[in-house]
Amino acid sequence: SRGLGDVYKRQDFGVSFLLQRNANAILSADQNKHTIRTVLGKGRNADMRYYIADLHFCHENLNTRMDCRGFESGEAMNEYMIAQWNSRVRKRDEVVILGDFCISKKGEVANAILERLNGKKYLIIGNHDHFIANKQFDPSHFEWITHYREINDNNRKVILCHYPVMCYNGQYRRNAKGEPKTYMLYGHVHNTYDEYLINEFQNQTRTCTRPVLGKSGGEEMVSIPCQMINCFCMFSDYVPLTLDEWIEVDRKRRAIMKRESDC
Numbered sequence: 282s283r284g285l286g287d288v289y290k291r292q293d294f295g296v297s298f299l300l301q302r303n304a305n306a307i308l309s310a311d312q313n314k315h316t317i318r319t320v321l322g323k324g325r326n327a328d329m330r331y332y333i334a335d336l337h338f339c340h341e342n343l344n345t346r347m348d349c350r351g352f353e354s355g356e357a358m359n360e361y362m363i364a365q366w367n368s369r370v371r372k373r374d375e376v377v378i379l380g381d382f383c384i385s386k387k388g389e390v391a392n393a394i395l396e397r398l399n400g401k402k403y404l405i406i407g408n409h410d411h412f413i414a415n416k417q418f419d420p421s422h423f424e425w426i427t428h429y430r431e432i433n434d435n436n437r438k439v440i441l442c443h444y445p446v447m448c449y450n451g452q453y454r455r456n457a458k459g460e461p462k463t464y465m466l467y468g469h470v471h472n473t474y475d476e477y478l479i480n481e482f483q484n485q486t487r488t489c490t491r492p493v494l495g496k497s498g499g500e501e502m503v504s505i506p507c508q509m510i511n512c513f514c515m516f517s518d519y520v521p522l523t524l525d526e527w528i529e530v531d532r533k534r535r536a537i538m539k540r541e542s543d544c
Contacts (some may be wrong), residue, residue, distance in 0.1 A: 283374055290387040294334060294336060300451070301535055303484055304491070319415075320394030327481065328373045328374055329370075329371075329375070329523060330369075330372045330375040330376075330377070330434060330523065330524070331369070331374060331375065331376045331377070331400075331521030331522055331523055332376070332377045332379060332466055332468070332512045332521060332522060332523075332524065332527060333366075333376065333377075333378060333379065333380045333464075333512055333514050333517065333519075333520075333521040333522070334378070334379035334380060334381070334405070334407075334443070334468025334469070334511070334512040334513055334514060335379070335380065335468045335469065335471055336362055336378070336381065336383070336514050336515050336519070337361065337381055337382075337383070337384050337409065338358075338362065338382060338383040338384065338391075338394050338454070339355055339383055339384050340355070340358075340384035340409075341358070344358060347473070348471055348472075348515060350515070354516070355483055357388065359380075359394065361519065362514070362519045363394070363397050365518060365519040365520045366398050366399065366519070366520070366521060367397075367398065367399050369501075369519065369520050369521055370398070370399040370400040370521055371399055371400065372399055372400065373400070373401065374399065374400040374401070374404075375379065375400060375401045375403065376400045376401070376402050376403065376521045377403045377405065377425075377441060377466075378400075378402060378403065378404050378405065379405045379407070379442075379443055379466060379467060379468040379512050380404075380405050380406060380408070380409075380410060380443030380468045380469060381408065381409045381410060381442060381443065381468060382404060382405025382407070382410055382412075383406035383409075383410070383412050384409050384472060386411045386412055386413055386415060386466065387415060387417065388412050388413075388415030388416065388418025388419070389417045389418075390412065391412040391413075391418055391422075392417070392418060392419050392497055393424075395422040396422070401424050402423050402424065403424050403425055403426075403428065404423045404425070404426045404427075405427065405428065405429070405441050405442060405443050405468075406426060406427065406428050406443065407443040407468065407469065408443070408469070412422060413426060420487060428442070428459075429441065429442050431450065431451075434524045434526070435524070436456075436462075437462055437463065437464060437524065438450075438451045438462060438463040438464070439455065439463070439464050439465075439466060439524065440463065440464070440466065441466055442465070442466075442467055443468050443469050444467060444468075444469050445467040445469065445470065445479050445509055445511070446467065446478045446509075447455070447479075447482060447509075449463070449465040449509070450463070451463035452465075452505075452506060452507065452508075453505070453506065455506065461506040461508045463506075463508065464509075464510060464524065464528070465508060465509045465510070465512070466510050466512050466524075466527070467509060467511055467512070468511065470511065471513050471515070472511075472513060472515065472516070476511055477538070479482030479509060479511070480535060480538055482507075483507045483535075484539075486505050486507040486519060487504060487505065487506070487507050488504075489504070489505045490502040490503060490504050490505065491503065491505055502535065508528075510527050510528065510531045511531070512527055516530055516534060517530060517538040521530055
């Protein structure tokens, strides 16, 4: 399989959204006890590619504010996230971190955490990843570090950015079955009100149609695909997931959001 060094193209830019509110885990275990769960994927032979966003190592305030993660300390949170990561990821697996890996500005702190995490790691820079500018930070812990990247994952184009991109490259592409061929993976908004706004944008976009030239030569109206997935770590109980797993997690989560909005 192709590695993450094989890309469609590279483009760096900076965008920042700062509105954030309380967040709650959707698919996590009991957040008061933080019991490490058994994860899928054991017994497999192939190297895997995973994604995850907004781990915020060392960000102790997230236990009582915004995310309300509920760990007794920042150290307890760090240890749990490391254990969850390593329960899934093996040495040769690839993990794309979609920004905000570690809140500490000290390079040696980030180094120590990265040394304990399995797999080949890739960083999409988030607005809190200040440690990468510290002289003590060793960038060789990552295969690459960038703001934006487009890659191939099992014949699907994946847009990688810390910030949600509403109109992303390849959005209209479909395969022969009419299924979307491009997915936009993001982080940054956690499970805040901004995430609900993004969900509303996706719902509205999917109800729209546009004319395209059909095989017979005439125009036909087709729906507009919008496949934006928030890979927020709390949605997976801090376990990196494959693209297919994130697609399923996202589908179930947005179905719950729809039921709540219909009430």
